[in-house]
Amino acid sequence: MTALIEIEGLTRKFGSFTAVDDVTFSVARGEVVGFLGPNGAGKSTTMRMLAGFMLPSAGTARICGQDIVEKPIAAKRELGFLPEGAPTYPEMSVIDFLSFCARIRGFRGSEMDDRVAIAMSRTQLDGVRLQPIETLSKGFKRRVGLAQALLHSPPVLVLDEPTDGLDPNQKHEVRELIREMAPEKAIIISTHILEEVAAVCTRAIIIARGRVLADATPAELVRDGRSMDDVFRALTLGEAA
Numbered sequence: 001m002t003a004l005i006e007i008e009g010l011t012r013k014f015g016s017f018t019a020v021d022d023v024t025f026s027v028a029r030g031e032v033v034g035f036l037g038p039n040g041a042g043k044s045t046t047m048r049m050l051a052g053f054m055l056p057s058a059g060t061a062r063i064c065g066q067d068i069v070e071k072p073i074a075a076k077r078e079l080g081f082l083p084e085g086a087p088t089y090p091e092m093s094v095i096d097f098l099s100f101c102a103r104i105r106g107f108r109g110s111e112m113d114d115r116v117a118i119a120m121s122r123t124q125l126d127g128v129r130l131q132p133i134e135t136l137s138k139g140f141k142r143r144v145g146l147a148q149a150l151l152h153s154p155p156v157l158v159l160d161e162p163t164d165g166l167d168p169n170q171k172h173e174v175r176e177l178i179r180e181m182a183p184e185k186a187i188i189i190s191t192h193i194l195e196e197v198a199a200v201c202t203r204a205i206i207i208a209r210g211r212v213l214a215d216a217t218p219a220e221l222v223r224d225g226r227s228m229d230d231v232f233r234a235l236t237l238g239e240a241a
């Protein structure tokens with residue numbers, strides 16, 4: 001298996017506080033890694049560093065071999081990122097926002113239009129294409145963010161809580177989409193929904209206080225008959241005690 005994401009000793013401090021502490025793992029093509037942890041564990045900070053939104057204090061990562069610190073533009077080209085929350089530019093319509101993002105990615109003319117159309121169709125946004133983003137429900141805003149991450153068909157996807165705010169049907173659709181894309185990509189998704197890990201992830205990484213506490217397949221984590229919930233609590237409460 002080829003590792004498309006290689007994270008080595010990734011660390012981020014805010015003043016004297018260490019939010020991400022020496023995190024190391026790799027993700028190969030075909031893997032969907034669930035990134036789990038309690039609030040404040042360091043998931044979003046790790047993902048923001050991978051996406052080039054924030055510099056590490058120490059360590060680094062490579063996206064398809066491109067170092068996020070030394071070659072940030074080349075690394076970003078290989079990666080689609082769904083940040084936490086809603087897309088910026090709330091006054092833009094869905095189609096204008098996605099066309100704007102596609103232009104930033106370097107697409108023009110019919111290729112740009114095609115890419116926007118495909119991303120909208122994959123995330124079921126056609127019905128709201130002309131609607132300003134600020135008037136959409138939380139679930140639809142999440143899907144606009146997801147569409148933006150898919151525009152350039154990147155081999156690596158880093159998705160921060162992709163199903164947050166979606167209703168059960170929409171959650172199902174997004175999980176299906178992730179499963180469908182998985183064979184060709186390396187995907188990291190953060191989630192608070194433990195069932196999601198069993199539903200879409202080939203591997204789960206549990207993090208608390210910035211440190212990786214477990215890295216195993218969902219089946220390995222629950223091998224001794226405990227539920228994913230119990231495993232999560234034992235690891236993360238144990239750490240907090």
Ligand SMILES: Nc1ncnc2c1ncn2[C@@H]1O[C@H](COP(=O)(O)OP(=O)(O)OP(=O)(O)O)[C@@H](O)[C@H]1O
Nearest residue numbers: 014018019037038039040041042043044045046084
């Ligand atoms: N810009 C910042 N300045 C100071 N502290 C920060 C900053 N960003 C994050 N932190 C802190 O770093 C820690 C990790 O935050 P992070 O958002 O990465 O956690 P998380 O695991 O994504 O949490 P959640 O599940 O709530 O989204 C938290 O204690 C947070 O308050």
